Amino acid sequence: MMSTPTNARAAGPTRDQNDLAERFAAIRRSTLDLTESLSAEDQQIQAFPEASPTKWHLAHTTWFFEAFILQDVAPSYRSFHDDFSELFNSYYEGMGPRHPRAARGALSRPTLGEVEAYRRHVDDAVQALLGRPCTSETLRRVELGLHHEQQHQELILTDILANFSLNPLRPAWRERTGTGSPPVSSPGWVEIAGGVHEVGADPSAFHFDNEGPRHQTLLPPYSLRQTLVTNLEVVGFIEEGGYRTPSLWLSDGIVWVRRHGVEAPRYWRRGSEGWTTFTLYGEQRLDPHAPAVHLSGYEAEAIATWLGARLPTEYEWEVAARQSGLSPQQGRWLGNGLTQPSATVPDHARELCGLWGEVWEWTRSAYSPYPGYRPPVGALGEYNGKFMCNQWVLRGGSCASPPGHLRASYRNFFYPAQTWQFSGLRLAKEVK
Amino acid sequence: MMSTPTNARAAGPTRDQNDLAERFAAIRRSTLDLTESLSAEDQQIQAFPEASPTKWHLAHTTWFFEAFILQDVAPSYRSFHDDFSELFNSYYEGMGPRHPRAARGALSRPTLGEVEAYRRHVDDAVQALLGRPCTSETLRRVELGLHHEQQHQELILTDILANFSLNPLRPAWRERTGTGSPPVSSPGWVEIAGGVHEVGADPSAFHFDNEGPRHQTLLPPYSLRQTLVTNLEVVGFIEEGGYRTPSLWLSDGIVWVRRHGVEAPRYWRRGSEGWTTFTLYGEQRLDPHAPAVHLSGYEAEAIATWLGARLPTEYEWEVAARQSGLSPQQGRWLGNGLTQPSATVPDHARELCGLWGEVWEWTRSAYSPYPGYRPPVGALGEYNGKFMCNQWVLRGGSCASPPGHLRASYRNFFYPAQTWQFSGLRLAKEVK
């Protein structure tokens, strides 16, 4: 789900070490802000193997700076604890043995207090490092560590939601803010011309390795719908028996539906007064006009088919995003006070609403290497490359993504059966 | 693993309500004493489905008094929280829906502080109840609740050991006390005469329902070894290839060994300097002369066979215990500062060492109802009766059993594949 930047020059403005030190302090602090309402016990639990404990995220992101920077370039650095590498290495085979993912929730030790001390210890060492002249490779890795930290900020939220969802007491992470979404009457479609387009990362700015190399692709003309698929549309799918209609589904999708008895999106419940859904604000009435979320790739595919359309490819999404003229800064991200998707009414006929933020948009593109892609040498080469099979690409970011983290070339990826992320869909279709 | 008393008169001395109130206070307090060294996070974790979180034990034992006493007989009693019954009901189908056992570790809410408040709320209500005249049925249930609490005191220890065992940091519950066990040279065998013997609970004293009815059984003569099987004997079993010799094993046993790749008892590790084992004191060198512990019933069977003997039946154990003249008060229980088994050198040729405490002794008896047994009416009838199949009986108690809890007729029971209890074995053989 992450990737390493391949381009040292990307560090451009961040070579200003002071700026980087300030951003380091701000981003590290904003991670802790997310955990303010959580007790030590809340930060301990792991409801299922994929949803790591909050405390583990706090420690793992810290280990990342320790293992890939401090232990490499700060000769006088003393590790906080010899066993932490085993405990907090996520998946880097090249960095030694790892505690099994499914058993992260069993680590009551180190305590939350000790993890906080670990963070301070590493923060101090990174700041000391940044106070002295650094190589561009060091700066590049600090930059990478900050983007990595931001990825885990989103995971802290998706995981605490999953962890809380098993509790009959229905705990809330925060009090609800925001109001219901407005209806969008008859959303239009935005047509994009075919031809040869540039895709992939701008080599002059920070990006993960999986976003490059930049290259050309040939697309036929296509259309994207202005607005994301809504909860109300999913209710229609359910009511027309969508989950019981094999012809709407990929074969692996209907197998998934049957094996798990899926009858509605994750977190939905049908009560006597209609649908509710479990959110970071606790159990809430379903917001009919909000973008549907926590969908598997299979559900996204089936719902698109039922709506007479299809999922876009990742290139279609990227080209449209570049042409939209919209900037990620305008997106609906974490930190605008929102952690539930919420609909936007388009201003004009060509606006693509919810392009940045709201929900990650499933594409029909399998997650594969771009032409000419080579993973970086060393353990950081495991950041992205080894995951390039069997997963699907998602684009655009979500209401739980931190602001400043996303861009048009950003590739997120999950297995099509996974649903605990803020994942939804936008419709595409051919132009006739 | 537990059982309901069937005999109201058993309450005999406890009918003194003052005494009962005092015991109630003492036993409830001693539960909390066990958790003193544990943080909120330690009390939250559940490493595998059978090992419940400490916090859950604290709440469940409290729910037992609330559900089976206060809500029944204290009309003005107000439940602490409406959802706690679902959260903290263990297995009583008759008491409504239950949170799944394997997901107890996901309940970060209620917090430990709330559970402590719940304990105080219920303690106060029980003490208020006991301050007024009570029916004998009420007193009987309070008595039962205390024995139930004591059962969970042992589980708190076995479960925290299992929970800590997954942590590479090897946490300790307490600092080690005690010294290594002395060797016992050539332990003898105690012969017990055959004939008709009385077995089962004394109807005039407290007992669980599964210990009755008292009845007669006909036994051939037999011998029991004076001392428990030791770690050193198990090392011999390992070194002679015991885990790879199917002829020593029951068929289900060798299947279990192969499926799980078992090569030594649970918690044992072979290091460069010999065997260590994980204990409530953290990782420790193996005490060669101490009773072997954390054995499955399958291992106990195979080790007994390898030693040219067999497991006793539960009747053989009970008759020998009654004839030994030893009192449970002399046993090596929790609270004597011990939470690891430790060998005793027999004083004389007929002494059965480690009969009370040290390790639960696997018997070859399947857990079945005694002749004429009927489970009590109502949800409390689920305490024991419904478990009477596919498990094996263990006798005698362990170093983690609370003092004052055991007696000659006490029947503990586990599946033969289970190893996280303090379970070992004593040898039996025929008299020729």
Added chain:
Amino acid sequence: MMSTPTNARAAGPTRDQNDLAERFAAIRRSTLDLTESLSAEDQQIQAFPEASPTKWHLAHTTWFFEAFILQDVAPSYRSFHDDFSELFNSYYEGMGPRHPRAARGALSRPTLGEVEAYRRHVDDAVQALLGRPCTSETLRRVELGLHHEQQHQELILTDILANFSLNPLRPAWRERTGTGSPPVSSPGWVEIAGGVHEVGADPSAFHFDNEGPRHQTLLPPYSLRQTLVTNLEVVGFIEEGGYRTPSLWLSDGIVWVRRHGVEAPRYWRRGSEGWTTFTLYGEQRLDPHAPAVHLSGYEAEAIATWLGARLPTEYEWEVAARQSGLSPQQGRWLGNGLTQPSATVPDHARELCGLWGEVWEWTRSAYSPYPGYRPPVGALGEYNGKFMCNQWVLRGGSCASPPGHLRASYRNFFYPAQTWQFSGLRLAKEVK
């Protein structure tokens, strides 16, 4: 499921080698008679791991004579094929490697024709052996081999039923014979006095090792119902929601019901015109007054509880069978033209109907060694001893047991979740 005779004198009348040779020929031939209606393909299939292919049974019983007799005592004997020991050894660890049980159905080679030739090869060699003076041990093993063959005759039928049951074409092994069962109005109960009783095998006659040693047991007085539990009673259990009432079930039983979604006995189907059941005669309407069959031990327990009674112990069954004065010769076995259980109306108030044949009767006795039991030395010691845990004893034999095979001390045993045998129940209760 089988056992070795421990008493060489058991060979008594069979020491007459001519008689034994005649019985050998007859029993071996009767096995093939059972397969007459089955094609090579029918004899190949294995619908689930426990139901071996018919062809495998034909070869395995032959291997038994080859491995335990010919290769031991006939020096000039040449094995039919070197690899057959691996293919057709069932579970004897002491006899070398074994083809996995679940993959028996994958052995298209040797062909049925080759297996038939293997049978003739071994038959000829055994007959040649019996034509010369033999030791009593040899005769004892031939006798054992014949009882073993008979056990597999029953398995051939239970397995082909299971194998055919997966086929939507609903094949029949034979055409139906016999008519529906008569109703038995108000069956009575037969009371048996308590006291010390002899149980276990008569040492002067053939028996399997698990039936001994003969010993005394002390029983309280009890009653057995005259007739077996019927299909109509099971229909009542279903209609009153028995499968959804946890209080009727053992804990492991209700877990089994829920995991497998059990709503009726194996092979039952509810159609628009009522219940049908799949039998060796194909799909048939349920015979309401016939003994219920293909019940798990869990179902037997729950149905007994629902009927206000309990299962008998194996000793209760054996003592009652001995006192009944009924001889196994009067039983309803395979070969009387019956392969479905069928009710009998009792002649008089003390008659126990269906005691011999009809259905195996689940007891509440766990399968355990008798006092003083020691398995025989060598691989034949695996015949029975290693299975003595986690299974339950069944008594009496079924409509698929071969005549002449059963006796009062005979102990059959299966796991309580197994249902593909002809297993039903008789009620017991205390005498007040």
Added chain:
Amino acid sequence: MMSTPTNARAAGPTRDQNDLAERFAAIRRSTLDLTESLSAEDQQIQAFPEASPTKWHLAHTTWFFEAFILQDVAPSYRSFHDDFSELFNSYYEGMGPRHPRAARGALSRPTLGEVEAYRRHVDDAVQALLGRPCTSETLRRVELGLHHEQQHQELILTDILANFSLNPLRPAWRERTGTGSPPVSSPGWVEIAGGVHEVGADPSAFHFDNEGPRHQTLLPPYSLRQTLVTNLEVVGFIEEGGYRTPSLWLSDGIVWVRRHGVEAPRYWRRGSEGWTTFTLYGEQRLDPHAPAVHLSGYEAEAIATWLGARLPTEYEWEVAARQSGLSPQQGRWLGNGLTQPSATVPDHARELCGLWGEVWEWTRSAYSPYPGYRPPVGALGEYNGKFMCNQWVLRGGSCASPPGHLRASYRNFFYPAQTWQFSGLRLAKEVK
């Protein structure tokens, strides 16, 4: 694994009904030719869920003509048996209920003789149909049925190999023909220029729906190795610890290796005299210079990485095949007496050896719809479209593919963990 033609005009030459009738007779007969050496029992077995019994293939391909042609357009056609649709429908949800795939091996009925009669019944009806004037849609479906039959010819071979492989007797389908492969010294690389290329099916000839629509794609320049990866290269991979080196593997790949304990390709065994492999000729010494086969996609990826190269994309393969000037007619297919891959020495520097036949070549392309692809309406739309996720594309055909069946646009697809097909790899790399 299959697909429907979308273009009615594709029937072009086959509209000559006489020709089609002759091809129908020839192809249907050649299926039976493959089964000549197999007994009824051989044709019954199913060693694992994916490897269907031979008999089932014979019936399923027949059902295809019955269900999609005769029952649609031959009004007087009488079904051979009403239940055969349930038994022999593979995966068409739109055609009613289906017998579970994993239980095909349990269908001893219909017998092989009955299935042969079923084939004749349907063959006669199709021939009668073709003897009268037919619509082009009918002819198109007959054509499709023949291509479908050919796909199952290959499956008959891969499945009987898998089925036989579980048998310790190591049966052979046929006697070995052919000799060992010659070594190829220093195979070269063929460079292909980048640019916009046409890919996808020729609309004027028969093709499956998944091969279209024909479209343009933009490729960078690349090279393909002349020869396929050989067994000797895989031996090198093993000897250098390739299966234990995570950095060579995709993350899902190393998980697969560890879960299944993979140490060599499927069917390989290391004996005292070196490697052997199980083939349609029985157990054979490994042919060092032959193309490696029965590789998973994960192994193909790891081996390519270890060799400093990568897998090609499916477009790279197709463009190179079109440019090679080689015709599928020159390939090494089934029917040339070969059912094991065998190396070819390249004639000249630009020859791509083994392009047609030998082994299916894994590509790194996920199996996805082409731009503008829409599955056909109706149950035949399930032929290909619903499988377009989570599988990888293979190209080129194998030694078990029937001659006349393949073409440059042909897309085969399997999950990357699957190994029972004749699957290997060719290396690709970037041009610098």
